[in-house]
Amino acid sequence: MPRTAPKVRSEFNRFLNNDAVVPPVPGDAVPFHKGLPGYKPTPLYSLPGLAEEFGLGDILLKDESNRFGLKAFKALGASYALHRWMKTYGNPSGVTFCTATDGNHGRAVAWTARALGQKAVVFVPRGTTEARIAAIREEGARVEPVQGRYDDAVRRAAGEAVKNRWQVVSDTSYPGYTEIPAWIAAGYTTLFAEVDAQVKEQKLAQPDIVFLQSGVGALAYAAVMHYRAAGRKHRPALAVVEPVAADCLLASAASEDGAPVTDHGPQDSIMAGLNCGTPSLEAWEHIKAHCEYFLSIDDIFAEEAMRALAAPESGDPSIKAGESGAAGLAGLFALCRKPELEEDREDLGLDESATVLVINTEGDTDPGSYQRVLGESR
Numbered sequence: 001m002p003r004t005a006p007k008v009r010s011e012f013n014r015f016l017n018n019d020a021v022v023p024p025v026p027g028d029a030v031p032f033h034k035g036l037p038g039y040k041p042t043p044l045y046s047l048p049g050l051a052e053e054f055g056l057g058d059i060l061l062k063d064e065s066n067r068f069g070l071k072a073f074k075a076l077g078a079s080y081a082l083h084r085w086m087k088t089y090g091n092p093s094g095v096t097f098c099t100a101t102d103g104n105h106g107r108a109v110a111w112t113a114r115a116l117g118q119k120a121v122v123f124v125p126r127g128t129t130e131a132r133i134a135a136i137r138e139e140g141a142r143v144e145p146v147q148g149r150y151d152d153a154v155r156r157a158a159g160e161a162v163k164n165r166w167q168v169v170s171d172t173s174y175p176g177y178t179e180i181p182a183w184i185a186a187g188y189t190t191l192f193a194e195v196d197a198q199v200k201e202q203k204l205a206q207p208d209i210v211f212l213q214s215g216v217g218a219l220a221y222a223a224v225m226h227y228r229a230a231g232r233k234h235r236p237a238l239a240v241v242e243p244v245a246a247d248c249l250l251a252s253a254a255s256e257d258g259a260p261v262t263d264h265g266p267q268d269s270i271m272a273g274l275n276c277g278t279p280s281l282e283a284w285e286h287i288k289a290h291c292e293y294f295l296s297i298d299d300i301f302a303e304e305a306m307r308a309l310a311a312p313e314s315g316d317p318s319i320k321a322g323e324s325g326a327a328g329l330a331g332l333f334a335l336c337r338k339p340e341l342e343e344d345r346e347d348l349g350l351d352e353s354a355t356v357l358v359i360n361t362e363g364d365t366d367p368g369s370y371q372r373v374l375g376e377s378r
């Protein structure tokens, strides 16, 4: 347990631009996912007990911890991107797909490559845990550890792809590489389409604010595509949550000109999926125009959120959330607990009339670490 007060940083967006054009959600994303074996909408829960504890109207939680049996939402992106890639460039034969990952995206690429009968090579940064590496290998991929951070793994994947004529399937876009990352983000929009349908079916209130835990920003970009779609009536505020150890989106928002910062922070958070030092180039442009708020939080809030979800005190359902999975809720915890964020909380309208949407983006992708966190007292 850290002895110093947990750190937080926050930034309201100075670069909002409602007129900035948002790429449309492709009409074939939901039908494509519906056609995949094992597809079913992931649950949307209402957590009234936790909402009451924090003086909110309701907390809705979209639980991605068992999407396609892969413990994370990421397969929505990789599968849809490769579907688009094949539609554009033809069916693959003898292709090796490669990517860099902190775990979940690599597993999703490996899963999709296997389904297509193709090979995958996955580059992982230093510190990627054995459990996460093993999960990627179980999908039949070759895993290549990189002696560096996530950003180094991205560069290595790009370099090896050129040398070996592999196809990069990256969720982060960079100069000269934007098509596949945009398809990946488009694939994630399916989860928000499911939320819309579930809010209606379950007669829940529409969210006023959505918390989006972010690494390179592809999930937040998907939220922008969905919630800022032309003609959409219900437009909740969008809040980006990152670890203080890797808050490249917040740092970009805090910069003088709003240009994306590079290789930012030590990237050593327990929220492994969020340990990214550079925003996805294209995602950032849309996040910058359309996300209202940026918050970065200490790991301790993620641990607290994991425990609160696993063992609710108030009759809410018990939910298995990994470190990055719990990060959206952890951002809400920080806002409700840290006195220095009180004004932000007010400005965001987080009061008893507010409905908040959080996404549990992963389950216990590292079961040992999950159990360790749960074993620690609250």
Ligand SMILES: Cc1ncc(COP(=O)(O)O)c(C=O)c1O
Pocket (backbone or CB within 6 Å): 072, 102, 104, 105, 171, 213, 214, 215, 216, 217, 218, 219, 220, 273, 274, 276, 324, 325, 361, 362
């Ligand atoms: C569990 C989990 N949540 C959230 C994210 C953040 O997604 P993005 O990198 O698109 O911002 C990731 C990314 O790997 C992740 O693995």
